[in-house]
Amino acid sequence: MMDLSLIAENAHLFAQGVWVTITLVSMALAGGVLLGLPMAIAQSQRIPVLGRLAQVYSYVFRGTPLLVQLYILYYGLAQFEAVRASIFWVPLSNAYVCALIAFTLNSAAYVTEIYRGALLNVDRGEIEAGLACGMTRRQVMWRIIVPQALRTSLPAYSNEVIFLLHASVVASTITVIDILGAGRTLNAQYYVVYEGFLTAAVLYMAIVAVLTLCIRWLERRYLFSKA
Amino acid sequence: MKALHKAALLGVAIAMGAVTSASADVTKIRWGTEAGYKPFMFKTADGELTGFDYDIGNAICEVLKAECTWTEQAWDGIIPALNARKYDAILASMSITEERKRVVDFTGKYYQVGYRFVGKSAAGLTIEGLEGKTVGVQTGTVTENYLRAERPDITIKAYPTQDEVWLDLAAGRIDAGFANKIVVQDGFISTDKGAGFEMFGPDYTEAKYFGEGTGIAVRKQDGELKEAITKAIAELRASGKYQEINAKYFVFDIYGE
Structure with a gap:
C-alpha cells in the first residue's frame, strides 16, 4: 500500500520542510515571549492604558482563528493598492514572512495570558521579603516576580510551544513548504494519500518527542529542584 | 470478518455489473467537483454551482435519466475522495493523464484546450x-x-x-x-x-x-459507469445539446478534434 521509495526519493523535500517549520516556529515563539511578557506585566500591574490595550490585544488574537488571521494578513492586505505601494509590501509580499508575523502575534496573545496568571500567582511573601531587603519595586519585578513566573509557567508554556508547532501547518495553505506543505506536494505529485500525510505526522511527532525531552529537562532544572 | 464481507459484496457487485447491459442501471450519479475554475466550474453570487462542467454534468444525467447530486471537494484530495467513495465520478476539468490513469479510469474526453x-x-x-x-x-x-x-x-x-x-x-x-x-x-x-x-x-x-483532453474520472472497478458516461457524452454531441451548452460559454467548439 505505502510506497516508501517515494518518500525516500523526496527526502530533500521533507528536510526542507522540517527546516522551514522549525525556524518559523522558533522565531515566532521567541517573538511571542518578547511581545507577550511586557503585555503580561502591563496587565498584571494594572498599568493604565497599556494594561487595557494588552487585554484588548489578547482578546482579539485569542478570539479569532489563526487561519483567519493569516488569510487577512496574506490575501486581505494585498488587496489594497496603498499597501502594495508602501514599504510594508517588502516583507508582506513574502509568504514566509507573513506566516512568521501571524504566528508571532498569535503566540504573543497566548503567552500574555500564561504569564499574566503566573505573575499574579507569585507568593506575596517573596515579594515582601524583597521589599524588606531594600529592593525597589522595579528590582523586585525583575529579580523576583518575573523569574518566578517564568519558572512556574513552564508546564503551561510548553503546551503553547507544542500548540504553535501544530498550528503552524496553516502556513502550507499560503504556499509555504513546511512539513505539511512537503507532504501535500508529494501527495499532489503522485496522487497518493498516506505517503505525504503519514510522513508529515511522523516528523511532527519526532519534533514533539525532542521538545518533550527539552521541556522535561527544563522542568527538572527549574521547577522541581528548589533545594 | 467485516472486510471479508465487504469483499464478497464487491465481488457480487462486479459480477452483476458484468452481466447487465451498460447504462441500463445507472440511476444515480454523485459528482465530485472543485469550484474555483471559472468558467468551467465556479459559483454564482448567491453561492450556487455553475459553469460549463456543471451544465455538462446535468445534461449527462438527463440523457441517462439518472439523479444527480454535486459534492465539493478541495482539489488536492479530489482523487482520494473518489476512491474513498465520497462520490462516484469527478467532473472538474480534469486532464486525462497517464499518471492519473494509474489510480482512476477516465471516460472519453468532453473538451480539450491548451x-x-x-x-x-x-x-x-x-x-x-x-x-x-x-x-x-x-x-x-x-x-x-x-x-x-x-x-x-x-x-x-x-x-x-x-x-x-x-x-x-x-x-x-x-x-x-x-x-x-x-x-x-x-x-x-x-x-x-x-x-x-x-x-x-x-x-x-x-x-x-x-493529457489527451479533459475527462470524467471514475473508480477503476466502475467500468459500467464509465461506459454509460462516455456514451452519454457522444449522445450530447450528436443531439446538439453539447453545442447548445458550448455556445453559452464559448464562441468556438471547445471539444477539439
Missing part, C-alpha cells in the same frame, strides 16, 4: 525569460507537473485553488501564472483584477504532460 502562461503586459515576459522567475500554479495539476519536470530554472508556487493564483498574480507576489487558457482568459484577464495582464508563449498541449 495551457498558457500569463503575466503583466508591461513586463514583456517570454518563455525563456521566465528563468529565475516565480510562477504560480494550482497544486496537483498538469501545469504544476510540467513545470516540475521541465523547468527546474523556475521557482514554482503551488496554491490550493486557481483563484488564489490569480489573487497573488494581481498582487504581484508572483511573476506569472500557468493554466488552461480559457481559465486564464475568463477567470483572470477579463476580470477587473486581470487588467494589464496578457498571455504569452505557445499553447501547451503535449500529451505526455497535458
Whole structure:
C-alpha cells in the first residue's frame, strides 16, 4: 500500500520542510515571549492604558482563528493598492514572512495570558521579603516576580510551544513548504494519500518527542529542584 | 470478518455489473467537483454551482435519466475522495493523464484546450525569460507537473485553488501564472483584477504532460459507469445539446478534434 521509495526519493523535500517549520516556529515563539511578557506585566500591574490595550490585544488574537488571521494578513492586505505601494509590501509580499508575523502575534496573545496568571500567582511573601531587603519595586519585578513566573509557567508554556508547532501547518495553505506543505506536494505529485500525510505526522511527532525531552529537562532544572 | 464481507459484496457487485447491459442501471450519479475554475466550474453570487462542467454534468444525467447530486471537494484530495467513495465520478476539468490513469479510469474526453502562461503586459515576459522567475500554479495539476519536470530554472508556487493564483498574480507576489487558457482568459484577464495582464508563449498541449483532453474520472472497478458516461457524452454531441451548452460559454467548439 505505502510506497516508501517515494518518500525516500523526496527526502530533500521533507528536510526542507522540517527546516522551514522549525525556524518559523522558533522565531515566532521567541517573538511571542518578547511581545507577550511586557503585555503580561502591563496587565498584571494594572498599568493604565497599556494594561487595557494588552487585554484588548489578547482578546482579539485569542478570539479569532489563526487561519483567519493569516488569510487577512496574506490575501486581505494585498488587496489594497496603498499597501502594495508602501514599504510594508517588502516583507508582506513574502509568504514566509507573513506566516512568521501571524504566528508571532498569535503566540504573543497566548503567552500574555500564561504569564499574566503566573505573575499574579507569585507568593506575596517573596515579594515582601524583597521589599524588606531594600529592593525597589522595579528590582523586585525583575529579580523576583518575573523569574518566578517564568519558572512556574513552564508546564503551561510548553503546551503553547507544542500548540504553535501544530498550528503552524496553516502556513502550507499560503504556499509555504513546511512539513505539511512537503507532504501535500508529494501527495499532489503522485496522487497518493498516506505517503505525504503519514510522513508529515511522523516528523511532527519526532519534533514533539525532542521538545518533550527539552521541556522535561527544563522542568527538572527549574521547577522541581528548589533545594 | 467485516472486510471479508465487504469483499464478497464487491465481488457480487462486479459480477452483476458484468452481466447487465451498460447504462441500463445507472440511476444515480454523485459528482465530485472543485469550484474555483471559472468558467468551467465556479459559483454564482448567491453561492450556487455553475459553469460549463456543471451544465455538462446535468445534461449527462438527463440523457441517462439518472439523479444527480454535486459534492465539493478541495482539489488536492479530489482523487482520494473518489476512491474513498465520497462520490462516484469527478467532473472538474480534469486532464486525462497517464499518471492519473494509474489510480482512476477516465471516460472519453468532453473538451480539450491548451495551457498558457500569463503575466503583466508591461513586463514583456517570454518563455525563456521566465528563468529565475516565480510562477504560480494550482497544486496537483498538469501545469504544476510540467513545470516540475521541465523547468527546474523556475521557482514554482503551488496554491490550493486557481483563484488564489490569480489573487497573488494581481498582487504581484508572483511573476506569472500557468493554466488552461480559457481559465486564464475568463477567470483572470477579463476580470477587473486581470487588467494589464496578457498571455504569452505557445499553447501547451503535449500529451505526455497535458493529457489527451479533459475527462470524467471514475473508480477503476466502475467500468459500467464509465461506459454509460462516455456514451452519454457522444449522445450530447450528436443531439446538439453539447453545442447548445458550448455556445453559452464559448464562441468556438471547445471539444477539439
